[in-house]
Amino acid sequence: MNTQLHPQHLTTRRGRLRAHALALLCAVVLTFVLLLLRDTLTLANITMFFLLLVVLVAITQGIVPALVTTFVSFFSINFFFVPPYYTLWASDSRELLDLIVFLIVAMIAGRLGAYSRQQAEIARQQVREGEMLLEMERKSRKFEEADRLKTALLHAVSHDLRTPITIIKSSASNLRQLRSRLTPQQQVELAETIETEADQLDRLVGNLLDMSRLKAGALRLSVGLNSLEEVAGDVAARVWQLTKQERLKIDFPDTMPLVEFDYGLILQAVTNLVDNALRYEPAAQQVELQGEQLKEWALFRIINHGETIDEETKAHMMEPFYRGKDGRIGLGLPIAKGIIEAHDGELRVEDTLGGGATFVIALPIRETKGYETQDPGRG
Amino acid sequence: MKLKILVVDDEPQIRKQLKIGLGGYGGYDVLTAESGQQAIITVAQSSPDLIILDISLGAGPDGLEVCQRLREWSKVPIIMLSVHNEEKTKVAALMAGADDYLTKPFGIEELHARIIAIMRRIAVEPATNTRAEIRTGALFIDLVNRRVFADDEEIHLTPKEYDLLRLLATHPGKVMTHRAILSEVWGPEYGEMDHYVRVFINTLRKKLRENPARNVRYILNEPGVGYRFISDA
Incomplete structure (x- = not known):
């Protein structure tokens, strides 16, 4: 028999002893109980009880304890239940036949019971091995992905981070060295460049930090019931401050429900998506921000009217460090996607009717435990 | 009269930039302190009109602790600075008695606007009810x-x-x-x-x-x- 298939407790000496002791104890207890009922039961009843015990022991403890139980039962029946009692004699030869048949049946049943236990154990083992394999595969995939990310990150660091640093450094040294030869206008321009590039750098570092937190699964959500319309408002105000133009159009129904989300993170996700949409929006048109409730989903659409995105780009644009046709590395979209998925939501890209891309954020509206969003003091 | 502002930050470059930046507006006298301990002493000795206080101050008491300790005896307006854009940090700053907070990096205009807002509020506060x-x-x-x-x-x-x-x-x-x-x-x-x-x-x-x-x-x-x-x- 393949000992490897034994449960842990049966492969040790102590475990084996315990199994035998348990089988023995059961046989003794059963004998004692049946002794009390000896006068009301037939010998056939009694042998059946012992047979049941043998099968149970075989299934739970294996073949050897089952054999031990078989022999103990055999002697117990002979000694206590076959007249004359308390001898190993059988006065009736038919009862002797019963005893022998019991021995044979018990041994076969024990063997069968033990076999079924072994099969179950093999099946369990296979499931365990399968799970282990899956786990290993998952780990190695994660490792590969981490490796790929690291390489991409190094590229990003060497190019996209160094560029603003280079500009800042050269502007600052120009200011220092050429000060007397620069017009005030030129000095202001240099200073402005430094500021813009520092902001760019800050955004990139923020994105990289978010990305690494998302990838490491270390993003902690601090969710509360929040308003998506408020997010739209904050994004729109920021765009006005940056461009002094009304580049966004907000349209939310009055019935739009509050949704559970982490305000800061969703604001970041929407900001990334809106920045992306604005980059490709024709100057004469506005990016639309629309809210809608669709059953148990809150939808937030960011509608761009530029060119429709081809399927190839659509398939890859949300992957980290995907380099778009304009050569930018994309961190904004994968971060937005990661944040939304961390909220059990979905981010989809659809074509805008008449051209352009529409990003749809879908966040689940959860049953809010005991919250009423209704006005508690209206009127 | 010039407004006396105390800048508390353990980073010498930040102290220097704030001193130059705020000094450039003309209306401020900028004092600096590099540790929590030094900040408390400076407040006691020079009674500034406003404090700009970084949350992380290296060794010794951090900004939150300094703020709490100052609040035991002083009502001087405090603007907290932090590199952490976390809600918890902001709430902690306000709970410790800060009047406002700013997340680094920030523009000097924004800091200036916040200072003006606080000083204006203080000026009108006694008369708010009227x-x-x-x-x-x-x-x-x-x-x-x-x-x-x-x-x-x-x-x-x-x-x-x-x-x-x-x-x-x-x-x-x-x-x-x-x-x-x-x-x-x-x-x-x-x-x-x-x-x-x-x-x-x-x-x-x-x-x-x-x-x-x-x-x-x-x-x-x-x-x-x-x-x-x-x-x-």
């Missing part, structure tokens, strides 16, 4: 008759909406935490019901005809912390 009206942008609030106008058109607010607007508008520039708003407008027993505030602010924004896409806004959201009324007057 102010009869508030006017900002296209918004006009008649505190005596509880009437509100946007674009010269009267707006009808429910009593709770009006109380909420009045609470925010009479504390211009100051972050009112969700807790404080609930407690003032609804009563202390509503302490955890932040979403009431959110629903009301949503309605209020619409009634006041905010248009964020054109930057027409009166109530700023401080995510996870509370709301801040912006006033141009």
Whole structure:
């Protein structure tokens, strides 16, 4: 028999002893109980009880304890239940036949019971091995992905981070060295460049930090019931401050429900998506921000009217460090996607009717435990 | 008279830049301290008019602790600085007694605007109760008759909406935490019901005809912390 298939407790000496002791104890207890009922039961009843015990022991403890139980039962029946009692004699030869048949049946049943236990154990083992394999595969995939990310990150660091640093450094040294030869206008321009590039750098570092937190699964959500319309408002105000133009159009129904989300993170996700949409929006048109409730989903659409995105780009644009046709590395979209998925939501890209891309954020509206969003003091 | 401002930061470059930046506005005398201990001593000796206090200060007491300790005996306005843009940090700063906070990196204009807002608030605070009206942008609030106008058109607010607007508008520039708003407008027993505030602010924004896409806004959201009324007057 393949000992490897034994449960842990049966492969040790102590475990084996315990199994035998348990089988023995059961046989003794059963004998004692049946002794009390000896006068009301037939010998056939009694042998059946012992047979049941043998099968149970075989299934739970294996073949050897089952054999031990078989022999103990055999002697117990002979000694206590076959007249004359308390001898190993059988006065009736038919009862002797019963005893022998019991021995044979018990041994076969024990063997069968033990076999079924072994099969179950093999099946369990296979499931365990399968799970282990899956786990290993998952780990190695994660490792590969981490490796790929690291390489991409190094590229990003060497190019996209160094560029603003280079500009800042050269502007600052120009200011220092050429000060007397620069017009005030030129000095202001240099200073402005430094500021813009520092902001760019800050955004990139923020994105990289978010990305690494998302990838490491270390993003902690601090969710509360929040308003998506408020997010739209904050994004729109920021765009006005940056461009002094009304580049966004907000349209939310009055019935739009509050949704559970982490305000800061969703604001970041929407900001990334809106920045992306604005980059490709024709100057004469506005990016639309629309809210809608669709059953148990809150939808937030960011509608761009530029060119429709081809399927190839659509398939890859949300992957980290995907380099778009304009050569930018994309961190904004994968971060937005990661944040939304961390909220059990979905981010989809659809074509805008008449051209352009529409990003749809879908966040689940959860049953809010005991919250009423209704006005508690209206009127 | 020049306003005396104490800058507390363990990073020498930040102290230097703030000294140059604020000094450039002409109206400020800038003192500096590089540790919490030094900050407390400087406050006691030179009694500054305002403190800009970084949360992380290297060794010794951190900014939050310094703020708490100062609050035991001083009402000097404090603006906290932090590189952490986390709600918890902001709430902790406000709970420790700070008047405002800014997340690094920030522009010197923004810091200057916050300083002016705080100093203006302090100047009007003793008279707050006697102010009869508030006017900002296209918004006009008649505190005596509880009437509100946007674009010269009267707006009808429910009593709770009006109380909420009045609470925010009479504390211009100051972050009112969700807790404080609930407690003032609804009563202390509503302490955890932040979403009431959110629903009301949503309605209020619409009634006041905010248009964020054109930057027409009166109530700023401080995510996870509370709301801040912006006033141009």
